[in-house]
Amino acid sequence: MTEGKFPHQRGESHGGGRPRVVIVGAGFGGLACARKLDRQPVDVVLLDQDNYHLFTPLLYQVATGLLNPADIAYPLRAIFRHSPNVRFRQATVAGVNLMARTVQVRGGPDIPYDFLVLATGSTDNYFGNQSIAQLSLGLKVLPHATRLRNHVLTCLERADAEADPAARQALLTFVVVGGGPTGVEYSGALAELMQIVASKDYHEISRSEIRIILVEGSARLLTAFSEHLGRYAQRVLERRGVDVRTNALVKTADQQGVALSDGTVIPSRTIIWSAGVRPNDPVGEPSPPRFRDRRIRVDARLRIAGAAGAYAIGDVASPELGDQRELPMLSPPAMQGGRYVAAAILDAIRGDTRERAAFHYLDKGTMATIGRNAGVAHLPGGLEITGFFGWLTWLFVHIYYLIGFRNRLSALGSWAWDYLRHDRPIRIILATGVEPEPAASVGSGSARKMD
Ligand SMILES: Cc1cc2nc3c(=O)[nH]c(=O)nc-3n(C[C@H](O)[C@H](O)[C@H](O)COP(=O)(O)OP(=O)(O)OC[C@H]3O[C@@H](n4cnc5c(N)ncnc54)[C@H](O)[C@@H]3O)c2cc1C
Known part of the structure; x- marks a missing residue:
């Protein structure tokens, strides 16, 4: 040098x-x-x-009460604690x-x-649609996941005490926009949360009142995967009670709900946006x-x-x-x-002046989970896995890539608990000054408060 x-x-x-x-x-x-x-x-x-590295692929699990936020975030200063030359600054x-x-x-x-x-x-990316940008909840960063968890659980709390059928319906209708991996994984995880929690702990809510609607603009889900995997994901979601609407776009949103491109209006207090980045x-x-x-x-x-x-x-x-x-x-x-x-x-x-070979991305496969025992994986060589083995492959790959032994152990423990006990204990509603407020001041009877 x-x-x-x-x-x-x-x-x-x-x-x-x-x-x-x-x-x-x-x-x-x-x-x-x-x-x-x-x-x-x-x-x-x-x-x-942020002062942590975030493992985004497990954000849905935080948003649906399966994992704690700290399980998927690792302090950056701890990673470089012994490094002589890497310094982190928030x-x-x-x-x-x-x-x-x-x-x-x-x-x-x-x-x-x-x-x-x-x-x-x-x-x-809201493609310039201001109403959706203001009224929907995203799922990109850790505060989004905890905000979404707070919001969904608050909807259940309010619905449990709500006598007006129209208000109950809006509180119990969750619209997920975008049928890519984020929308599919979140819909599957939400359906599981509702099955585990709502039917057991909310005595005034019947499972049939809860609607999860997944809206996708193209003809099928998971367009980055093969047609076979996309159709499989749709079948599993529908079996689990998710109402999948393909060839449909969300045009506008207001405090009452969303309007689709085919004219359908869906009353809802919850819009989850996963349709663009x-x-x-x-x-x-x-x-x-x-x-x-x-x-x-x-x-x-x-x-x-x-x-x-x-x-x-x-x-x-x-x-x-x-x-x-x-x-x-x-x-x-x-x-x-x-x-x-x-x-x-x-x-x-x-001082090596020889030009390095161009960057080549080595695709080791892509996968997504649709919830308990159901996943899709596309592996190199065209191999496709669905069902329990797809889910297991997804689970182990994600646990393996989590940073920190404590995080891996904790995540695996939470999964095992959930799997064996059908229970989601991480269901506290947190709306402190530190956490962003839930996106909608649900059930307040007044305008929704969004941030
Ligand atoms: C919910 C969800 C699920 C996903 N699931 C998968 C999956 O299963 N498999 C998969 O391969 N990919 C998945 N992805 C995509 C994957 O997370 C991204 O492709 C990947 O994180 C991109 O890495 P990156 O380093 O470019 O950006 P990121 O990992 O997003 O890192 C960007 C960093 O930049 C920081 N930053 C941004 N702006 C600033 C600023 N102005 N100043 C200081 N810091 C800043 C952020 O805090 C962040 O830490 C998922 C994404 C999401 C949101």
Whole structure:
């Protein structure tokens, strides 16, 4: 490494003059990158607005009272406790100046970088529909999951005491928008929660009063999976009491419920939005090249065009894969991208001028669960698994990837308890000053309060 080769090497970093890598976002991509750079001759500053890494694939289980929030979140400082060169800082990044090579953090001085890894993930996309954005509940981050749990349980509490049939019906109707993995998994988990909880503990509510309606715009569920798996998911959901409406779009929402594209109006106090995502990216002007969905269009080596030392990985970016195709917004491409970029940065630091082979995403398969004993998995070589074995495969893969032995043990324990006892003990309604309020002030008789 040549002394002074990188602009920010002059001792302002904690490691004393080594190149500084700033990683924005400690999700799947950012964390994989930071881990690969651990104990390497670089100073890594890992920034995230939260002080934990979130295992998003198990958010539904938190939202439906199967798992505790702490089971799926791991403190970032604990991960790098023994690292000599990776430092975590909780900070919200407000902007990135790709020309000046600085990251702007809210309430703090700019952070200069030699290498930037942008890994800020994605957020809900409402396609400009303000009413849905205001009135629906998302499921992207941990506070969303606890808010949704609070909200659904509050609906049950209020319905149990509600005498007016129309008000009861709205409280007990849950509309899930989007039939991709998130919508399917949440609908399945919610149906299970209702079966376990509502029929046992709410004496004034009959199971037949509860309606879970899954609305999907295309002709079938799980369009990223094969037709066979999509149809299987629909059959299982319907058997479990979910009303699946395909070829239907939610047009508008108001305090009374939702209106579908075919004119149907569904009175409901709960709309769960899982019908679209968009990149969550703090890069300001000049804006790098983008796809139509606003993801940053990186080159085949995950570099941001025209921005020296800057890479973008995971949900926030994709290389062009031909025919306008992009990498899937899933955790494996984010993690593989993170490791690839770390290796490329180390090449650059070593002065290796040979260009690294283009990033290649290795698809190890995709899976989704529809609830107890039912899952779908598409594995390499075209192998498809459904039913109990699909569910078991899903369960073990997800437990395996959870960070932390305590979290794995705790999650497995909660599953075993739920499986054997048909019980969901994590059913406390929390609406403290710290947690966001439930999305709707259900049953108050006045306007819904949304945040
Ligand atoms: C409910 C749900 C279920 C899912 N299930 C699966 C599944 O089963 N399998 C699968 O492969 N994928 C699943 N995904 C998708 C998967 O979570 C994403 O593809 C993956 O997290 C992308 O990784 P990433 O590193 O790009 O972003 P993320 O993992 O989302 O990480 C982004 C990080 O950036 C931080 N951040 C964002 N903006 C800022 C800012 N301005 N300042 C500071 N920090 C910021 C965030 O706090 C977050 O920690 C699921 C997603 C959701 C929401």
